[in-house]
Amino acid sequence: MAVHDDCKLRFLELKTKRAYRFIVFKIEEKQKQVIVETLGEPAQNYDDFTASLPADECRYAVYDFEFLTEGNVPKSRIFFIAWSPDTSRVRSKMIYASSKDRFKRELDGIQIELQATDPTEMGLDVFKSRAN
Template identity: 45%
Template sequence: MSSGVIAASECLQAFTELKMSKSLKYILFKLNDKRTQIIVDKTSENPDYEEFVNSLPADGCRWAVYDFEYKLEDGSQRNKLCFVSWSPDTAPIRAKMVHASSKDALRKSLDGIGIEIQGTDMTEVAYETVFDKVKRLSR
């Protein structure tokens, strides 16, 4: 089900910057106040995963793309672009419904995502949880 919401052109521009230039570490996206468009909420160059997780609001929905870096057992460095759909249990029901029905408007425009994470609480977006999922998909 689609909500009719569209992604602003700034969303794709920020994603292209993250993906191609590697100057950004993550992007947070949100609905505008009228709930008619997805806009960029925040970008960051900080590689600290905890900063990223702490920037997810406790009672609001967001989407994010995070350039997740990790090491394999052989010591080789890898990265995966992770799409995070953050819809905490404490968010208002209506906000969660619009968020869920608007996800595809953003997600389908982001080419090159390696993994999708659905988060309703902090344990689902914790570094170890994401790392385990990335590791399983890397095999």
């Protein structure tokens, strides 16, 4: 599975310039490559992010999670989410699962990985507990 250059470029912009809150990536099966599907503006929040994931299709996503430490120090962690809902096609799940590690390696700077099959597996509480 090829990775479109735009994926790496947009991720770099998220990581270095905080240009986006999140990025949703989609595998274009006909072209056999991963492309950028959605870019979340910095002002958008977690609810906008979850709303951008389709309920019955797999996606990869990157989310820039900002939080305060116990000493009230603002920090952020970049999460990689492998979104694979139970209702998606088996073939799609297999393609996303088999391509995930290679795609993730292309995005240098991912700090935490989450696998999610339903929204509760990537709730804000999950982000908070994994970020510390």
